[in-house]
Amino acid sequence: WQALTMTPPADSLVQAMIDVVQRRRAPVDLVVDKVSEGLAKRVSPQLLLPALDRWGRELSQASEVSRRLHNRFDAGTVSMRETVLRLHLLRRGGAADVWLRQLFLHARESDLDVGTFLRVCEAVAQLQDSGLQQDPAFAVGQRWLAAGVPAGDVGHLVRAIEDLARDTSLVAAAKWVTDRTAEDWSAKAIVERVEQGGLQEIREHDDATDVSGNDTVADDSREGIKAGRTTERPEADEPGNEENDNDDD
Secondary structure, X not given: OXXXXXXXXXXXXHHHHHHHHHHHOOOHHHHHHHHHHHHHOOOOHHHHHHHHHHHHHHHHHHHHHHHHHHHHOEOOOOOHHHHHHHHHXXXXXXXXXXXXXXXHHHHOOOOOEHHHHHHHHHHHHHHHHOOOOHHHHHHHHHHHHHHOOOHHHHHHHHHHHXXXXXXXXXXXXXXXXXXXXXXXXXXXXXXXXXXXHHHHXXXXXXXXXXXXXXXXXXXXXXXXXXOOOOOOOXXXXXXXXXXXXXXXX
């Protein structure tokens, strides 16, 4: 800071950091990290100080959502710090708060962990970046959460959609892969089918689907039946609710 300003008033930066932590209730360690990153990139004081308030606001919002996620779901190996950073990146990348909230409301009926929820949200954002519209991308995330897709399988499924979309539309590819997950196909089985010629499978699937949407794909082509999962509703509030966690909504 002193090298950038050519003068020694380090207190001005320290006080600005203290102010934003107290006013925004942002995690102090993450504010320090963001400032350190800005200094390493030699961001000028004229830009760094105004940006500090924005960072504090964004980190505070991500921190609040993260706290509610950890109250609702099993944290597993995902720390609060990692959760805040991943949510912060999602929101900075353009993830709409409305579908993040809707996915949370949908997911709280399922037996999930924080890592799985985050990974599915990241997949929804990735599919939108690939060109899939928000509604079908959100539907993919919703159905993967309902199907209990493990976090480690999400990346394989996204790549399967993108590979399949080379020969058909992204919407058709996303629907085919998502339908298979709803039928309890494993990610490995889906990837193998795509590699063997998924486009023909899509055509056969469309021909064999009646007007009610019930597929007639043979049961012996399915793999990876999931173990039973409880669907007990937890009691914590959803992200974005500023009330106390023990209050009724």
